[in-house]
Each structure stands twice: as C-alpha cells, then as structure tokens.
Amino acid sequence: MNINLAIIQGAKVLKDNSIHNSYLDSEILMSKVIEKDRKYILLNSDRYLDNRDLNSFQKLIKKRSLGKPIAYLTNKKFFWDSEFLVSDDTLIPRPDTELIVEKVLELTAHKKKISILEIGVGTGCILLSILKEKKNFYGTGIDISKNCLNVSKLNAIKLKVSSNLKLYKSDVDKFNLGKYDLIISNPPYIKKKKLKYLEKDVAKFEPKLALDGGLDGLSEIRKVIKKSSELIKKGGKFVLEIGFDQKNIVISLLKKEGFYIKSINKDLAHNDRCIVCTKI
Ligand code: GLN
Numbered sequence: 001m002n003i004n005l006a007i008i009q010g011a012k013v014l015k016d017n018s019i020h021n022s023y024l025d026s027e028i029l030m031s032k033v034i035e036k037d038r039k040y041i042l043l044n045s046d047r048y049l050d051n052r053d054l055n056s057f058q059k060l061i062k063k064r065s066l067g068k069p070i071a072y073l074t075n076k077k078f079f080w081d082s083e084f085l086v087s088d089d090t091l092i093p094r095p096d097t098e099l100i101v102e103k104v105l106e107l108t109a110h111k112k113k114i115s116i117l118e119i120g121v122g123t124g125c126i127l128l129s130i131l132k133e134k135k136n137f138y139g140t141g142i143d144i145s146k147n148c149l150n151v152s153k154l155n156a157i158k159l160k161v162s163s164n165l166k167l168y169k170s171d172v173d174k175f176n177l178g179k180y181d182l183i184i185s186n187p188p189y190i191k192k193k194k195l196k197y198l199e200k201d202v203a204k205f206e207p208k209l210a211l212d213g214g215l216d217g218l219s220e221i222r223k224v225i226k227k228s229s230e231l232i233k234k235g236g237k238f239v240l241e242i243g244f245d246q247k248n249i250v251i252s253l254l255k256k257e258g259f260y261i262k263s264i265n266k267d268l269a270h271n272d273r274c275i276v277c278t279k280i
Contacts, residue, residue, distance in 0.1 A: 001048075003034070006030065006054060008023075011025070013065050029057060030057055069092060079098065086123055091207060096268055098129075100186065115178065115182075117142070121141035128165070138165075139161070139166070153167060179231060181237070191213060195208065226257060232279045237262075242273065258280055260277055
C-alpha cells in the first residue's frame with residue numbers, strides 16, 4: 001500500500017470513531033512512523049509502505065481512535081518556542097499555560113540575574129522556556145514524580161539549559177531549599193468529582209496526579225501558596241495558574257499569606273487563568 005492510501009484509510013478509521021481533524025492526525029502519525037516531515041509525505045505520497053511500517057501505523061491509528069492524545073503517540077508537543085518531549089506521566093503542555101511564560105518575561109524584562117523555583121515541573125515546559133529566553137537566570141524545579149523529572153531533564157538537555165537548572169524529586173511540603181526571586185506553578189487544580197467530566201482524551205489518558213486538586217480543587221494550590229510564601233524573597237514575584245472559577249478564593253488565600261495581587265490574567269478562552277502577585 002502507498003503512503004497516501006494508508007493515510008486516507010487511517011483518517012477514515014479516525015473519522016468513524018468521532019476523532020476531529022482525522023486527516024491531519026492520520027498524517028501526523030504517518031510522519032512519526034516513517035520519520036519524515038509533512039513536506040516529504042506530500043512529495044512522496046505514492047511511495048510504497050513496507051509491512052512493518054504499515055503495521056506500526058495501523059497500531060497508532062487504533063490507539064488514536066480510542067482517544068489517546070496525539071502528543072502521547074508522537075511523544076512531543078510544541079510549547080512557546082520549543083518542541084518538548086512528553087510521556088504518559090506528564091501533562092501535555094497547554095497553550096493557555098504559555099500565559100505564565102509571557103507574564104514572567106514581562107516582569108523580568110529588565111532583570112539580569114534571578115533565581116526561579118517551579119513547583120511541579122512536569123515536562124519542564126514553563127521553566128525551561130524561560131531559561132531558554134534568559135540565559136543568566138537560574139532555575140530550580142521540583143516534582144513529586146520521578147518519571148516527570150526524567151522527562152524534564154531530557155528536555156533541558158534538548159533546549160541546552162541544563163547548566164542553569166537543578167531538579168529535585170520532592171513533595172511540595174517537604175522542600176526547604178533556597179530563597180527565590182520568582183516562584184511559578186501550574187499545580188493540579190481540578191475538583192476530584194469533576195475529573196471524569198473533563199474532555200474524554202484528558203480524563204482517560206492524562207495523569208491524575210497532575211490534575212487532581214482534591215475535593216475542593218484547592219488542596220495542592222493551598223500547599224503551593226504556603227510553601228511559596230516561605231521560600232520567596234521579600235518583594236519577590238509569584239505567578240500561579242488557577243482554574244477558571246478559582247479567582248476569588250485563591251486571592252483570599254494569597255492575601256492571608258502576605259501576597260499583594262498585581263494582576264489577574266485571562267487565557268485564550270477569556271477565563272481567569274493566571275495570577276501575578278508580589279510578596280510584601
Ligand atoms: N488546564 C488543565 C485542564 O483543563 C488543568 C491543568 C491543571 O490542573 N493544572 O485540563
């Protein structure tokens with residue numbers, strides 16, 4: 001079978017299983033299997049596909065038809081300015097989270113050298129994107145998942161920022177190292193009961209550890225705020241991603257821990273998503 005026909009058949013399977021963008025997804029999976037880019041596929045659509053590649057391709061189509069996100073099938077996702085490795089253990093980087101990078105770059109436009117802590121690094125997409133832009137900044141990342149740390153370490157090598165980065169496996173409660181000019185976090189903030197109502201791809205395949213915010217959705221946010229208040233320098237900035245309906249409660253938690261609210265920023269869907277505050 002040639003490449004073109006395999007892609008068309010793959011797209012049909014995806015479409016029959018209600019996967020949007022079925023043709024594009026089929027093309028992306030073909031590109032993964034034959035290790036060539038889209039341009040190659042367009043120019044070589046009549047190339048014959050050997051049985052081994054056809055088999056691997058059909059296996060990927062099967063997985064996608066069951067809802068597994070493309071990023072977990074290709075093991076990569078573009079975020080800010082780079083392509084990041086992802087694994088089944090990491091949350092897939094979201095475009096909405098790029099807001100944190102944007103805000104941090106605004107806040108630090110005139111800073112030469114600062115130290116940053118990220119609580120819950122996952123793939124490392126936020127912290128590493130910042131370190132790539134700011135060669136003299138120093139980053140520390142913690143995560144409770146060893147597997148996520150392995151992925152963020154590989155991403156740091158890929159983005160050539162390893163020399164400015166230290167990673168630790170730690171629970172947020174137990175981490176007590178250093179004082180930071182800037183702390184960032186995108187903690188799990190979905191209410192436990194709401195997890196099963198997330199989009200099917202998310203609910204079935206993304207790590208609960210990165211999404212589950214306990215009964216009220218705030219259990220990790222509370223810990224992150226408390227720890228940040230201890231580890232941040234006076235006058236330091238704290239940038240936090242929150243759920244669309246958590247603005248008011250999180251503001252009151254932040255105020256109690258001595259933070260002054262600088263701005264609340266909306267994501268691409270106009271939901272309150274990112275709070276910037278200063279430790280006073
Ligand atoms: N924004 C993610 C979602 O909607 C949740 C990320 C998180 O809990 N930190 O799936």
